[in-house]
Amino acid sequence: MSKHPHLSNPSIGLGCMNLSHAYGSPLSEEAAIKALQAAFEMGYRHFDTATLYGAGKNEQLVGKALKSQRDEFFLASKCGMEMLDGKRVINGRPETLRRQCENSLKRLQTEHIDLYYLHRMDPDVPIEESVGALGDLVKEGKIGGIGLSEVSASIVKRAHKESALTALQTEYSLWTRNPEIAVLETTQALDISFVAFSPVARGYLCGELTDISTLEANDIRNSMPRFSAENYPKNMALLQDFLAMAKDLGCTPAQLALAWVRSKGEHIVPIPGTRSISHMQDNLNASSLTLNAQQCSELDEMIHQGNVSGARYNAAAQADVSTEEFA
Numbered sequence: 261m262s263k264h265p266h267l268s269n270p271s272i273g274l275g276c277m278n279l280s281h282a283y284g285s286p287l288s289e290e291a292a293i294k295a296l297q298a299a300f301e302m303g304y305r306h307f308d309t310a311t312l313y314g315a316g317k318n319e320q321l322v323g324k325a326l327k328s329q330r331d332e333f334f335l336a337s338k339c340g341m342e343m344l345d346g347k348r349v350i351n352g353r354p355e356t357l358r359r360q361c362e363n364s365l366k367r368l369q370t371e372h373i374d375l376y377y378l379h380r381m382d383p384d385v386p387i388e389e390s391v392g393a394l395g396d397l398v399k400e401g402k403i404g405g406i407g408l409s410e411v412s413a414s415i416v417k418r419a420h421k422e423s424a425l426t427a428l429q430t431e432y433s434l435w436t437r438n439p440e441i442a443v444l445e446t447t448q449a450l451d452i453s454f455v456a457f458s459p460v461a462r463g464y465l466c467g468e469l470t471d472i473s474t475l476e477a478n479d480i481r482n483s484m485p486r487f488s489a490e491n492y493p494k495n496m497a498l499l500q501d502f503l504a505m506a507k508d509l510g511c512t513p514a515q516l517a518l519a520w521v522r523s524k525g526e527h528i529v530p531i532p533g534t535r536s537i538s539h540m541q542d543n544l545n546a547s548s549l550t551l552n553a554q555q556c557s558e559l560d561e562m563i564h565q566g567n568v569s570g571a572r573y574n575a576a577a578q579a580d581v582s583t584e585e586f587a
Contacts, residue, residue, distance in 0.1 A: 416428055515545060
């Protein structure tokens with residue numbers, strides 16, 4: 261497969277996290293494997309997982325479901341963040357990243373991961389040390405390329421000098437525009453792929469989540485200010501013009517959200533995540549939807565950082581990222 265995920269075809273990948281992590285009760289192993297195999301059959305060729313997700317179970321699922329097709333898709337995973345004794349731990353030390361990579365390879369039932377991200381930067385370890393360790397794994401053939409997640413443009417530049425980066429992954433959607441401050445431009449200039457997670461705004465832009473009281477207690481969105489009882493109704497009111505535009509264009513709201521993200525640069529690959537096989541197909545079909553300049557401009561004005569209610573993360577989650585923030 262291509263060195264760059266944005267050159268793999270189609271240009272929309274699958275975020276696998278939802279199958280076993282963060283959005284309420286995980287799918288059964290049988291249902292999750294069935295969903296991953298269906299995703300491959302319908303044409304997905306870029307699968308994104310991580311050490312953290314389901315405390316290793318998500319990588320195991322991907323390995324089990326897709327081992328027989330391993331040479332036919334682009335495989336991405338992440339290190340530097342794991343569950344230890346029920347707690348999320350960030351550790352970017354070289355020996356930790358090497359250990360996690362060896363464990364990822366076993367769980368994924370492969371000898372090579374195409375793209376391996378540092379999931380979060382460890383504030384106690386210089387980025388050059390972490391990226392240098394990943395560079396060693398590239399030389400050894402264990403990984404094909406190095407990625408970073410949720411970091412600023414200045415960190416990207418420092419890391420890229422140490423060892424060439426393949427990709428930067430961060431959240432990007434109509435309601436999360438932080439990448440537009442600096443990292444979109446920086447990645448484009450350095451020929452680094454920009455991988456957009458949560459491109460349908462954690463379900464908000466699909467228009468189906470109308471009542472947040474239906475979320476399970478262990479759903480990550482319960483801790484996010486934009487989904488609070490105070491803010492979410494305001495954000496739903498903001499969504500009505502967007503839903504009307506999707507209807508006018510004859511596409512689903514999710515497809516419109518994905519087409520907007522893709523319009524922002526040829527180096528961008530969105531990786532929407534879902535548990536639903538029909539939503540997987542719906543998202544993949546967005547790769548054939550192209551918006552014109554006027555439509556993009558209307559969407560830019562419709563939903564953006566300035567009119568959305570609530571911060572992206574709560575204080576604890578925000579402390580773990582170094583992305584640029586709007587004033």
